[in-house]
Amino acid sequence: MDTQLLIGAGLVAAALLAIIVSRVSGRYGKIRLSQDVTEAYESFRVNPDQRYYISGSDVYPNAIIGIDRAWTLESDLWKGRDLDSSGLKELVSNMRSKASESNATLNGFTICDNRGNVIGDLFCLPGLHMPVRIRGAYRVVIDTPPFNLSGQS
Numbered sequence: 001m002d003t004q005l006l007i008g009a010g011l012v013a014a015a016l017l018a019i020i021v022s023r024v025s026g027r028y029g030k031i032r033l034s035q036d037v038t039e040a041y042e043s044f045r046v047n048p049d050q051r052y053y054i055s056g057s058d059v060y061p062n063a064i065i066g067i068d069r070a071w072t073l074e075s076d077l078w079k080g081r082d083l084d085s086s087g088l089k090e091l092v093s094n095m096r097s098k099a100s101e102s103n104a105t106l107n108g109f110t111i112c113d114n115r116g117n118v119i120g121d122l123f124c125l126p127g128l129h130m131p132v133r134i135r136g137a138y139r140v141v142i143d144t145p146p147f148n149l150s151g152q153s
Contacts, residue, residue, distance in 0.1 A: 027133060027134045027135075028114055029111060029112050029114050029119070029140070030116075030132065031111055032110050033109055034108050034110045037109060037123065038123070039108070041088070041123040042092065044085045044088045046085055050067055050069060050120060051067050051080065052080070052081045052082075052083045053075075053078035053079060053080050056145075061095060062095075063125075063130075063145050064092075064095075064122070064123045065078065065122045066120050066121050066122075067120040067140070071119050073141075074135055075142065078142070078144060092123070099125060104125050105126065106123060106124065108122065109122040109123075110122075111132055111142065113132075113134055113140070119140060124145055129143075130142055130143050130145055
């Protein structure tokens, strides 16, 4: 084969690979620890601009997330909840009770899209791996935490 043809094919393959990698890696958001979010959940402040979802038991959830109403959470595992301050208080109190059994601490986190914009928040145990995948304009998939959270710290 001609050397120039091989070099050209290699450059095209490298360019395609670069495009694929940039698209794939650029479509993930981040979850960042936030003292403000922790304080909001511990003060039972419901954000009217968010839809709330829980993971785990309806009474003792493993996690609560609030997603900006402009966004759609694509998941059959998160359960939508209409929360007011008293409903949030009950869930957070139950989560504290569950966490205290394993000497764990609950924390708040911001959920950011692939551009770093805040699209919601999360209240759960630290150290959980929950990928945030952006699926298109204002659509997000967030994995639920593991069902058995004992042993997490």
